[in-house]
Each structure stands twice: as structure tokens, then as C-alpha cells.
Amino acid sequence: MAKTLPKVDVLTVGVGWAGGIIAAECAKNGLNVVGLERGGNRNTEDFSMIHDELRYAIRYDLMQDVSKETITFRNKLDQRALPMRQLGSFLLGSSVGGSGVHWNGHTFRFLPYDFEIKTKTIEKYGKSKIKDDYLLQDWGITYDELEPYYDTFEKTCGISGEPNPLGGKRSSDYPTPPMKNTVITNKFRDAAKKLNLHPFSLPSANLSEAYTNPDGEKLNACQYCAFCERFGCEYGAKTSPNITVIPTAMKTGKFELRTHANVIEIIHEGGKATGVKYIDTLQGEEFIQPADVVVLTSYVMNNAKLLLVSKLGNPYDPKTGKGVIGKNYSYQLTPGSTGFFEKERFNTYMGAGALGQVVDDFNGDNFDHSNLDFIHGGTLVVSQSGYRPIASNPVPPGTPLWGKEFKEQSIKYYTRTINAGFQGASLPHRDNYLDLDPTFKDAYGVPLLRMTYNFTDQDRKLHEYLTKQSEKIMKEMGADTVMNIGKLVDYNIVPYQTTHNVGGVIMGDDPNISAVNNYSQMWDADNVFVVGASAFPHNSGYNPTGTLGALAYRAAEGIVKYSKNGGQLV
């Protein structure tokens, strides 16, 4: 029998960026907050052995232990989904700070176009531009409405950058100047300018200089040590929830961080949650934590899974098109080109997660789609995050993958290769969704989340178009040999692509086709907020964290309002 604990004002399920922001803002406003985190705690001093590619980048030390919980996957409805037995295509986070610990720190804003994608596409190109079965929808909020929250998040993080010449209006500059440039990033910047594109510095959460944020949290300057992606920062120079919003929440005296608390169910009655049931994984005991407001702030997968296992909200059914939970699961495309340079060697082993240059000319509706059979686009980035020797063995096309020639070539090109990579937008499709698996269960006996996903025709056409652009720019950069990431085939869950999974509990202004309003408040349960990239109705050609942070600040404002007045906020 689960023990029932004293009630709190607000509880968060998961303590990463979303949970940390909710905790900090609610606690600052006088609410008592408990953060339930299934993993352990960790902070800067836990990262003194972080320069270890094998442990962190290959064995995924900071990521989710999938022996306990994973997802199942199939490409199509008529296939049997099977468990993702090892991490691969995306790297699920775990423990305090979540993926906010091991992110690279690319902190973009989505385009004004993204938030009103359906309306703007129809306005400009007519209804027929949106093909059947693509569940394109507006977000129920505009860029201008979200702008102040982007601004807040960037200031919390101390983002280093310069304005995107093709982006939405900004109310203020980035808090810190852009990162440095290198031979590699300059080569790209110069080539982009020659092609009349508009390069700008990647907005970076690895900070160009020391910074104190509005909450008084101090961040250090990046050392360009090249251990960002998949690693924690041992300098406190890569913004994470652990060195910003979580300590801010702690200082109020109103936030309790409870680790090793794996939530397995949202308890609800008559359209209201009363709390959650969790397992203390150290004690091996179940507890019930009552709360006035329940906030789901775990990753995309678990936000959807918890609602489904708790039977809260209406599950999406791809056959009828009805229901919302699990709908609009989207991913991203990663076309790009690798350039091999014969005459130059680059310091590829140095870098920082978000050290790079970007062009946004092929993203959103920044270019005319009248004669193209797809919509949206992607950002092209040349970043220098540091090639690591186990994983970086670039060889020109046709080279064997082992033996003498492989050794020679992979060593030669390790310092003679540059990658130009797109992040291509991913639009929702009727057949791509999340639900519960009928067969496989996690370590606690709860069904695994099932992902049904494949790339679409829109994806294939966009991928092909973007590949041409990256090839062109790589040639302009002077590469002797250019190798493209080949044609888009069926989505494969094995090779790493991107940890930019979105959707499943999406926002909007219509309860029939969205799960939450623009405060991330559930239409079906006033006191449940579901915060994170799970709220994105589609994925843009950017890293999601900037938008996630903005939505979390808005959700926090909503929770404070709700705590005073109750009811639906929209």
C-alpha cells in the first residue's frame, strides 16, 4: 500500500529545463514546489572525469538506462513494434538537469512562420499546398506573444550570439557577445557570404564570457575544451538547469528536489489531478504525492506515456484521426555534406558544443516555395564541437571500413574534414504517433511507449533540396571531395541522428486537435500542465531548447495565475 505524503502546491515530474524553470518561477512566487526526479542529483563537481569519450559519448553514462525503461518502435501501423534495446537515433536524458546537462547549447528561436504555419502557408500558397494526411496546425500563440519569454530564457542562460538577420524581431540583444571564430567557421562564413547568404554566429549556451544572470546565478566563460555534446561541463560554462534555475529555486527555501522518485501514474478524478504515484527506487517503495497542480516536465516520451498510462486526455487514433494524446509526434531531418580537404589541416579536436556559424536562408518560408513540392526548410550549420577519435573516422567514399587503408585514411582525414549539416523541419503526419505498446513493459511493470514513425514524402523532397544546398556551399568552401549524406530512406532507430523529438502532447487553440493551451495547460484537466517539446505541433529546422525554455516560462506564469484564480487560462 502506497504511503500518502503531505500535499504540496505544485509538483513537477522531472527536473530538467522545464521542471527547473517551473520550480524556480513558482517558488519565487511563493508556491511550495516538489520536483520528482527519477534519477540522481549531479552538478559541476561530478564532471571532473568528463573528458572521457568512451564513458560518456560511446557508453552514454549520462543518459537514460534503457535496461529499466525504453520505447518500442515500428515504421508502419501494420508492423510489430520492437523495443529499442540500446540507445541510438536519439539520446534520452535522465537525472537532475535532464538533457540540459549534456546538450550542445544551440539556443535558437523558432521563426514567426512556425507558430502560424498553417495560416501563413494557406495565405501565401493556397490550401492545396498542404497535402492530405499532414496534420499541420497553428500553435495557438504568435512569435510576438512568445518573444518576451524567449528573452527571459536567453537572459537566464546568458546566451552568446548575434541576431539572426532573417529571424523574428528581438526586444533586446543577446546577453553576451558571440563565440570566437576559427579557420573552419570562417571558411563557412566567407563561403556563405560569397553565395549571398546571411551567416550569423550560432546562438550559444557555452558562454563567450563570464556572466551573472538576472537570478544572480554565476556562469563561467567557455574554455573550448571540446567536451560538450554528451558531456556535462566541468567549468560551469555551459548553461544547464543545474547551475541556473535549480539553485535559484533552492534559494527560495520553497523547493524540494526529491531524486530517485520514478513517477508511474497521475492520479485524477473528475477532470482534476489529485497527485501522482511514484516509486522511490532506492527504497523500493511506492508513495503518493498529492498536489494542487501537477506539472509534467519530463521528456517528450514520458510526458505522453504518463498521460496514456494514467488515462488522462483522449488518446490519438490514427485510423479515425480522433484524439490528441500521442498525436503529431515529429522528429527532424539531418541532410548534409562532408568536405575532404587535401591541402589543409584543421584543429578539429578543439571546439565547443555551440561554436559555429549558421545560415537561415533555407529555413521556414525564408525562400519562395511556389515552385517547390514541399514546405518549410532547415538551418545549415558548420559547428566545431570537437571531433572525438573513437567516433570520428571520416574516410572518402569507397574506402574500406577496416584494415591498412582504413587506418591510413581515417587518420589522415581526421584533421582534414569539415561537416556542413542541416537540421530540417519535420511536419506531422497522420501515421506518425505515440501510443502504448501492447506487449513490452518497463522495469516497474508499466507498458512501454510505442513509437510509430517513418519519414514522409515531404521529408524526402525537403531532404533532397537541402542536400543540394549543403553540397554547393561545401564546394564553395574549397573541399577537394564532397560526400553527401545519401537519399532519405526509411527511418532507422539505430544510427544517431538527433535528440530533437517533439510532439505527442501538443498545444493549440482548439481542444479537438490539441492537448494543451498556450500556457501548456491541459484542456481536459485544468490543474495539469504538460511542459516541454511535447507541446510542439511540428518541429522547425532548429534545436528545440530555446522554444522549450520560452514555453516553460509562459507555463510558469500560467501556473501562478491558476493557483490564484483557478479555471482555464485561455
Added chain:
Amino acid sequence: MSEKDERKDAMTRRQFIRKGGYVAGGAIGGGILGASISQMFMPTAPSPSPEISKTKNEGVQKADVERYNQALMFFNKQEDFKVLAQASERIFPADDLGPGAIDLDVPFYIDHQLAGAWGNNARDYMLGPFYPGIETQGFQSHLKRNEIISQGIARIQSVSKENFKKKFTELNEQQQDDILAAFEKGKVKMKGVSSNDFFTLLRMSVLEGVYADPLYGGNRDMAGWKMKGFPGNQMSYLAQIESKEFLEIEPSSLHSHIASPKK
């Protein structure tokens, strides 16, 4: 700039950077971390810590003594270990650039990894039921990594005997390569796994042993990193990141980073 000048330049930079590495390493080794490193202090940290320099020197001396950690944790038969070693060497052979898998201690690295959490798939989802699945669904075998490798090594030996009437270790390089290529192409029959899956696992393990931090028992004396031009564990490239030239930096491993556990 001529090649000779470039090398000279790299040497001076190397010394400079090594010094820089000691500095930051000293701060960490002394237990003064992130939050407490003064923001003003970080980019221009002064005077190296003598304590850490000492640790580093001891590390260098130790390279010449007996390597007591070189024995088998996983394999039972020394013959199997020899097959593993020679297959690894064909995947990453010694050549003019530098040592191959055997001289880099890669076979010991693999043996030790197979005995531990990774070899036993401790962090993989290993609950049933098991179904074959399609390629896009990823690895679905019920076998653990160490079961796959030991089965594969035994198969290399049996295929060698079937085809050449000799042990794998008695074959010439070309014959060894032919056998490994058959595994790579998925042509060898194995139980519960394809021979291509086995080969992919073996190949990846070899690259790990070549390039992982020497703390894991491979990459002897950081020679894997030296060949590749990867400087390992460096605390900061702040002063070098904008350099227009390619910099050769003497590698440093995590060992240089550890504080003495003594009082």
C-alpha cells in the same frame, strides 16, 4: 611555411599548451572546481601546481614497469585470446604511421570490457519476448555482447580450420583478411546473431581500444591519439582556438587529472 618551420612552431606551442594544461589540471586535481574557480581567474590562470606535475611524472615512469593488469578477465583459453588479438590486428594493423591493435593493448581492452557491465549488456533493454524484427528496428538478439564475441571468435577458428585446415593464428594476413571479410559480409552462419553483427561489434571494440583513454587498458602510452593528432584530455583551448595554423599538441590523459586519494 615549410614543413620544418611548422614543426618547430608546433613544438613551441606544444610546450606552451602543456604548461597551460598543467595549470587547469592542477586546479581540478586540487579539488577546486567550476563554481569556485573565480570567473576572472579562469582564462589567465597562473603558476602550475607542483603536486600535479609530480603525479604526471610518476605516470610516465610507470610506463616502463610490468603491466600487471594484462591478464584475462573474460576469455578462458589463451588460444581464443590469440585469435581475438590477431583479428583485431587485421582490423587495425601496425604500419608506418604507428602501432597496431596488439601493440596498443587493444585485445586486453576488449577482454576486460567483455567481463564488465558493457559485455553483459547491463544498460540495455534485455527483457523478452524476442522477435527478429527488421533492420530499422535495431539489434534484437537475446545474446549478450560477450556471448556474441566468444561465439564469433570460435567461429573464426572453425571457419579457418574448415577452409585452410589450419588455426586462424597460423594463416597469412591475406587468408585472415578473407575470413574476416566473410564475417563482415554476413556470409558465415552464426547462432542468434548474424556474422555481420559480430564483425561490427568487433570492429567497434577495436576502435574503442585504439582511441579510448588509456585508463581502460588500451591506447598504450596514448600512441593511438598521437597517430591521429588528438591531444586527449586538455583543460582549455581558449588561447589556441583562433589559431590559423594546425597545432600538434602533446596528448594528456585523464590520469594527469586525478588527485592523490591519500591524506
